[in-house]
Amino acid sequence: MSGKIRWSGAVLGILGLALVLVVHWQVFYWVSTERTMGVVQRIFYIHVPAAWVAFMAFGIVAVCSAVYLWLEDERLDMAALAAAEGGMLFTSIVLLTGPLWGRVAWGTWWTWEPRLTLTLLLFFIYLGYFLVRSSTENSERGKRFAAVVGIVGALEIPLIHVSVQFFRSLHPEPVVMTPEGPSLPGDMLTTLFTGLAAFTLLFLAFFLFRYGLERMKRALAHRQLAGDGVPLPEGVSS
Amino acid sequence: MSKLNRWFLALALLIAFLPELAQAQSGLPDAGALASQNLRGYTHMFIAYFIAWGLILGWVVSIARRLGRVEKALRE
Numbered sequence: 001m002s003g004k005i006r007w008s009g010a011v012l013g014i015l016g017l018a019l020v021l022v023v024h025w026q027v028f029y030w031v032s033t034e035r036t037m038g039v040v041q042r043i044f045y046i047h048v049p050a051a052w053v054a055f056m057a058f059g060i061v062a063v064c065s066a067v068y069l070w071l072e073d074e075r076l077d078m079a080a081l082a083a084a085e086g087g088m089l090f091t092s093i094v095l096l097t098g099p100l101w102g103r104v105a106w107g108t109w110w111t112w113e114p115r116l117t118l119t120l121l122l123f124f125i126y127l128g129y130f131l132v133r134s135s136t137e138n139s140e141r142g143k144r145f146a147a148v149v150g151i152v153g154a155l156e157i158p159l160i161h162v163s164v165q166f167f168r169s170l171h172p173e174p175v176v177m178t179p180e181g182p183s184l185p186g187d188m189l190t191t192l193f194t195g196l197a198a199f200t201l202l203f204l205a206f207f208l209f210r211y212g213l214e215r216m217k218r219a220l221a222h223r224q225l226a227g228d229g230v231p232l233p234e235g236v237s238s
Numbered sequence: 239m240s241k242l243n244r245w246f247l248a249l250a251l252l253i254a255f256l257p258e259l260a261q262a263q264s265g266l267p268d269a270g271a272l273a274s275q276n277l278r279g280y281t282h283m284f285i286a287y288f289i290a291w292g293l294i295l296g297w298v299v300s301i302a303r304r305l306g307r308v309e310k311a312l313r314e
Contacts, residue, residue, distance in 0.1 A: 001305070040279035043286040050290065089297050096293075097286040104279050130243050202294065209301050216308045223312075 001212035009208035016201030023198050026191040034188075040104040043097050045191050049199035050093040051119075055157050057087030057203065058126065062154030065147035074218065077143050080150055082210035084129050086203050091123045106170060114163040115171040118156060125153035 027045050034041035064080035067073070098116065099109040110116065129149045136142035164173050176182045182189050 001309075038279045040282050042283050046287060046290045086297075089293055093290045093293055096289050100282040100286045100289075104282055127247070134243055206298060206301060209305070213301060213305050213308065216305070216312060220308055220311055 001209075001216055005208050005212040009205045009212070012201050012208065013205035016198055016205055019194055019198035019201060023191065023194045026187075026194055031187050031191045032185065037105055040101055043101040045195045046199075047094060047097045047101065048192060049195040050090045050097065052196055053199045053203045054087050054090035054094060054122075055160075056200070057083045057090060057207075058122070058150075058154045058157060060207075061087060061126075061129070061150040065150035069144065069147050069151075075215075077147070078214040078218070079211055080147065081133075081214055082207050084126055084150060085210055086207050088123070088126050088130075090199070090203070091119065091126070094119060095123060111170055113170045114167040115160060115169055118160045118163055122153060122156050122160065125149065125156065129153065 023045065027042050031042070031045075033039055060083035061080045064076040064083065068076035068080060098119075102111070103109050126149075129146050132149050133142045133146040136145065161174075161177075163169060164171050175184050176189070176192065184192065
């Protein structure tokens with residue numbers, strides 16, 4: 001991995017970890033408890049940042065995929081793949097932490113209301129991104145098919161955002177991105193923004209490391225194809 | 239199918255069937271359950287944080303292990 005990627009990832013990771021410590025102090029010691037939901041509302045401080053990072057990651061996938069289809073630059077495909085992996089991880093966090101809140105707040109783990117259903121659909125679309133990529137004999141064709149899935153999947157993100165306004169929905173409405181401005185009390189808003197910054201920095205750090213890993217995997221695969229006879233290690237595919 | 243894809247597929251199946259299992263539980267919480275609402279809130283909150291950081295840590299470890307393997311293969 002190039003020194004530039006390694007150092008950038010390390011710096012972002014350290015900053016992200018520092019903010020993670022701050023946000024945990026805020027969540028468990030500092031921020032006030034929400035009056036009607038009680039302590040379970042504190043799930044909000046990881047649920048919303050995870051959703052934000054997932055949407056950002058899938059946005060990166062869509063942009064890189066679109067430009068990859070145009071320029072066919074391998075680096076864009078590697079960046080899209082790295083971002084998609086992170087996006088899947090953070091969507092999983094959203095889908096697993098949401099029901100834990102819903103069980104206490106709504107009395108049910110899950111309901112097929114628009115935002116939850118669309119988020120689950122987003123998860124499956126990006127699961128398809130990985131399946132399509134690895135399901136073709138021709139890896140170049142697999143990358144192009146995956147790029148199309150990556151673009152189509154990201155079109156759902158604005159729909160998820162507006163779903164609570166346009167459909168009958170149980171999910172709480174936005175409290176930050178509203179025309180009137182944030183409606184949260186100051187301490188809750190500060191904790192939320194710290195969580196958003198921490199998750200964003202951590203995602204960018206791991207995204208860089210994952211991108212570096214993908215570059216090395218492909219360099220290794222090219223060396224093997226060029227006849228150097230270097231065997232691919234276990235769990236590493238070209 | 240790569241190891242990573244198998245993990246994603248297993249996670250997808252878990253998420254897909256979780257709601258069905260949840261719906262099998264009937265009714266609203268009774269008075270006793272409502273009384274323990276606050277304690278349950280703590281449990282659910284800690285489980286949520288544990289899951290989130292567990293998944294993130296798992297991804298970091300996975301990247302580190304794969305990096306180690308590829309770096310070793312490139313050195314050889």
